[in-house]
Amino acid sequence: MFEFKVDEEKCVGCKKCRKVCPKGFKIWDYEEKSSGVKAVVKEPSFCLFCGMCITVCPVKAITIKIK
């Protein structure tokens, strides 16, 4: 089991997470919210735990915890 989160308050909608992710379009999507474009994890089960999205995110909005 794991917990995969994007902190919407931090996310600036740069879409680097999807660009860098080996499973990019399977996992990442974006939604237009009142506060701007925000990353949404649509299917976390494809995650390979490579950590690339965490590294590339300019505002450290992504956390993945393995339980």
Ligand code: SF4
């Ligand atoms: S840890 Fe790797 S596989 Fe998982 S969402 Fe981030 S970039 Fe994609």
Ligand code: SF4
């Ligand atoms: S890389 Fe970070 S700031 Fe950019 S869209 Fe993804 S979660 Fe948001």
